[in-house]
Amino acid sequence: MKATRTVQKILSYYEADNPGVKGALCRMLMHGKLGGTGKMIILPVDQGFEHGPARSFAPNPAAYDPHYHFQLAIDAGLNAYAAPLGMLEAGADTFAGQIPMILKANSANSLIPAEAPKDQAITASVDDALRLGCSAIGFTIYPGSSAGLEMFEEISEMREEAAAKGLATVIWSYPRGEALSKDGETAIDIAAYAAQIAALLGAHIIKIKLSTDHLELPEAKKVYEEQKIDISTQAARVRHCMQAAFNGRRIVVFSGGAKKGASSVYDDARAIRDGGGNGSIIGRNTFQRPREEALKMLSDLIDIYKGKA
Amino acid sequence: MKATRTVQKILSYYEADNPGVKGALCRMLMHGKLGGTGKMIILPVDQGFEHGPARSFAPNPAAYDPHYHFQLAIDAGLNAYAAPLGMLEAGADTFAGQIPMILKANSANSLIPAEAPKDQAITASVDDALRLGCSAIGFTIYPGSSAGLEMFEEISEMREEAAAKGLATVIWSYPRGEALSKDGETAIDIAAYAAQIAALLGAHIIKIKLSTDHLELPEAKKVYEEQKIDISTQAARVRHCMQAAFNGRRIVVFSGGAKKGASSVYDDARAIRDGGGNGSIIGRNTFQRPREEALKMLSDLIDIYKGKA
Amino acid sequence: MKATRTVQKILSYYEADNPGVKGALCRMLMHGKLGGTGKMIILPVDQGFEHGPARSFAPNPAAYDPHYHFQLAIDAGLNAYAAPLGMLEAGADTFAGQIPMILKANSANSLIPAEAPKDQAITASVDDALRLGCSAIGFTIYPGSSAGLEMFEEISEMREEAAAKGLATVIWSYPRGEALSKDGETAIDIAAYAAQIAALLGAHIIKIKLSTDHLELPEAKKVYEEQKIDISTQAARVRHCMQAAFNGRRIVVFSGGAKKGASSVYDDARAIRDGGGNGSIIGRNTFQRPREEALKMLSDLIDIYKGKA
């Protein structure tokens, strides 16, 4: 399938990347109902690791089965499906070639002692991603944690290997840890900083959270106020984060967080769209709903990103 | 030996695995008196490491000899025998080809200072397993320990190497450590979580403990109650754990714990069977009994798994 | 382009280096408006990592775009442009061959918990530098930090690899950490020590801060007073630092620090020149000003280093 101009434009920003990586990005950008628009919706299913199976899947027990999620992402016409090793292995053959896959290569869980540094374990390799036919690896960093620098070193090495082997890298940039207050984790200065760090580390796709208008760091607060940076609306904040992502030269998708009402999900998507963001990475809000309801929501989101809603 | 349909069905779930790993799983599933049924009984003898020799073997001194356990597993018609390096080396030639072996690749002991993080030492390699003719490696993880993430990283690397070399991986998923209360170690939410983590890490066979109806994590408790998840009986709890093991796409065996009365052991097995579990991994309850008594018990257990008792 | 005598003289000091490294140094020394003079101005843009995007770029929003900095360095006729991986990747192709590049291979950030040891993460490799067409790698060390020795080991290994592959090494030697008071970080004894350590570690180009006449270490203070070392003026202090850089056998550039008035920037440059330093590495004072103003300032600095102002 020939890449659209929009997609070719985006690919042109990745000017230091080899054809393998560009091809992987292109596959994701051209796949599904948003294919060719430069917008993306990705289904991530790592909550089994993060929150455990019952909290993740009991509200919609069909979702205990790894095949469920492949099928959901395919049927909804999403751009890609992201999950840890075991989840992908359990369906990689059945669904081979039907949906671009992102191997989530590190993971945390709810059984980590509270006093331990915020950190994740590397639970899959670049070669695993190749072997399973993935288009990208995914990796979480926790800027703000005492384990943060080490996580940066891990993804730097892994990214280099992945890129050399023709895989794109998606960085989940989630500020967390001793350096931050709870409000700070979603503050706009922190969100923009998170996007910047991921970009500097060489992420091809950056995943951050939507932010509030809280400003966490006093030194930053001063600059936001002096320079009158507009952070008054979600769309404005998305726009600011896109600036921090090399002035839009990097793809940024925004995560949805815990399950909530559909209209709230739609509002988020409109803000992402209006702020120039590239799309959503949306897990619990889809797979915890009954399948038909989830398909409907995803269809609506696609319409929003297409500017039809 | 041609694999039965049941075994072929199980093997089909391991869709990302190479023929070497599937062959290793098949050898274990087709071996012994339960061969072909999809059920398994495994004899594990790592208590010499865990509790020391006298606590493990003095009740039945013949068991000090490593040959004893090979012979017991063979004579009882079990599916596999699991032990640390030294134990396997001491009989690997005499019993070569007579019983599938699982090399337990990490081990703890009772001399670790109480204040140290719950952890194990890696005491054997994948190449050791190949050299000894094993079908799988075994590895313990302690979700809940401050060493947990590091253990996940260790087994992730080892599993990748083992699978590339045609060996299956059995994960002993034993929640333990600072994050958990004593009751929490056997709580049903924790047991299901343990199964899920092992599955996500890519375990081919998951070993967890039977659980109680205690719920440890407040966030999880809420979901169990809201969703009215049935955890009222041992069989129901086994069934829930099988859900957590990719809806039954992964083999799960349950461990027996300390020596206890035969009827209690049989009750456990019936619950495992009725809940859809794949079988038992049973050590002290067999090798600490006199040989004839142990053979009788294992024969009874086989009957239970065959649905005859 | 034939190297000038001045540059040949400087290159002759690197007597243990292979032609690859000498060629890389020569490219930087011969490039731009100061080419051939033995003086250098380098544009470093790692503040996005260090201080976050808004504090770095909001005063001059065009600077959010990585291309801006390449163009600024090229248009101003500087010797080299230094930045982290992501920044270079975003423009490496567009500007290929137009400006010598230094890949800043480690980075800190403002989200590191205050109580953590002063340290940086390695976020790029020597092979990344080769792949992007860089002339050098850049690396920060923090003498005075409890992580200092480890940083020395990291750069020692990286320098060896870089030199073997024909890349020069620039060391940012920034004393910081438990061993130093705030004033001590810019004390003259510490600045000279920082230059000496970088030289001993094998730096080809040393970046230190301009210093004050404060003396931090009591043992050193005694010697400075006994030997009547002249530290009364900035030029004298630069001269002393050049002594510490193997009596001028190593290139030393001085950093400018936070944004300040133009005349203050010019005074600094005159002191560097008069003290025999090799030049400036100047970031915030240029890219945080409007482009025309920055170009004017850089032009003035070039004149100063040429002895015309």
Place this chain on the structure above:
Amino acid sequence: MKATRTVQKILSYYEADNPGVKGALCRMLMHGKLGGTGKMIILPVDQGFEHGPARSFAPNPAAYDPHYHFQLAIDAGLNAYAAPLGMLEAGADTFAGQIPMILKANSANSLIPAEAPKDQAITASVDDALRLGCSAIGFTIYPGSSAGLEMFEEISEMREEAAAKGLATVIWSYPRGEALSKDGETAIDIAAYAAQIAALLGAHIIKIKLSTDHLELPEAKKVYEEQKIDISTQAARVRHCMQAAFNGRRIVVFSGGAKKGASSVYDDARAIRDGGGNGSIIGRNTFQRPREEALKMLSDLIDIYKGKA
């Protein structure tokens, strides 16, 4: 030299080992005055590391010279000589081929701060052992120390390499550290546990201390009392330790400890012999005595192991 039946029997227990390792064991078992009896006396000289030179050698100053110990082991007709790298290097050529050598590959010393975890440094490699013509490597583990698991991992890796290269492994299993009381270090339950751990780690020869009838671990004490395990005499305790060494399938030698009276040394040897142990590893009690006295004592010990005294 043809191996005796006794030695062939012992070698047959090492059923997973390659001919290289069996050959190395055979060389030690067939060497010296006890050659062929299945009994061994080994001279270990690592006290220079452990206690320093004066405490080790001043009582018999000839022993400062590394050649002294080679000659002593040869003249006394011992099975093997064990020492750290430097000691072996200083005589390896002069005495090449005259006595099987064991390279002690890790070492502690009396200058380690008291509050540091009980640990040793790896001070030689498997390749060093090959290069020097050794038959085995020696390695100390400290079960009970917070560094214990790490030591297990070190020897597991080193043992695998050594065995692949045809060298046997001798493990000095010395319980020590935070988990143990001073009395516990020589308690019989701990000694048996130490033997078991070394066997499980794959030691070909196990070195433990003679024990007392103290029982350290409450859980173990209960079993010893319930099962009425005989620990009343030193010979009985040796017998119990041989059980713990895979029911005698592994060679166990017992160490003598600090210098003491000859009759006490002889009593120890008789207990080892009567309990079915394989022999002594005896350092200070020989090299701290005048040479003639030491040769006499070793001759007497050989007679004891031959059943003549």
Place this chain on the structure above:
Amino acid sequence: MKATRTVQKILSYYEADNPGVKGALCRMLMHGKLGGTGKMIILPVDQGFEHGPARSFAPNPAAYDPHYHFQLAIDAGLNAYAAPLGMLEAGADTFAGQIPMILKANSANSLIPAEAPKDQAITASVDDALRLGCSAIGFTIYPGSSAGLEMFEEISEMREEAAAKGLATVIWSYPRGEALSKDGETAIDIAAYAAQIAALLGAHIIKIKLSTDHLELPEAKKVYEEQKIDISTQAARVRHCMQAAFNGRRIVVFSGGAKKGASSVYDDARAIRDGGGNGSIIGRNTFQRPREEALKMLSDLIDIYKGKA
């Protein structure tokens, strides 16, 4: 140049070393005015790292230039010159082949926080030493530090690599750290222990400090008194240290410490000579004096070692 009998005798003690290492030792022993005598004077210049540039070189500013030290060592007719990477690189070509070089491969500095473990950073590699044409690597260990065991492991690995590549190893054995009092650092029992440890680690040349008659370790004190070890004079203490260096089978040179009066330096050398030591490693006492004065002193020292003064 044919090695003298004295040198051949010394080389014969290194009986496990390959011709490469013996050749390197021979080069140093046969070089300079003491060539062939079995005595050595080495110029070490690592004070720039240890104490900073001003404390090291301000008393004799010509010494800021790395060339100064090469020339001094050559003109004085010393056996070898030892320095960190940067210092050697700055003169390695100019002085190639004119003086045997020792690459000091690890280094400490005065900016390490006081509460950090006494440790050094590895700042050069064996391959660096080969590339620069060195005859040996130099490495400091701190027995008595909580980082001591790790330093032993570092030098053990590096020594093995160096020896395999034909380079000798010089160990600076400097007891220091939590286990020792200030007086203990130069106590005779500790000095002898330091020599022994370096010898056991496989040092070809051992560098220790001259000692006092203080006895630090109670267990050792008892033995020194019981055995009436003569430690009454510096010569006697040197003699005892030579015993601890495998009864003189290893070359031991003694360091001079801080700058002091010439007669005191000469007294030290006579004690070293009379006690059978191999010579001096003397830095600050030479390069901190005016060049002519330093040459005079070195000439006098050479006469002392030749027995002429």
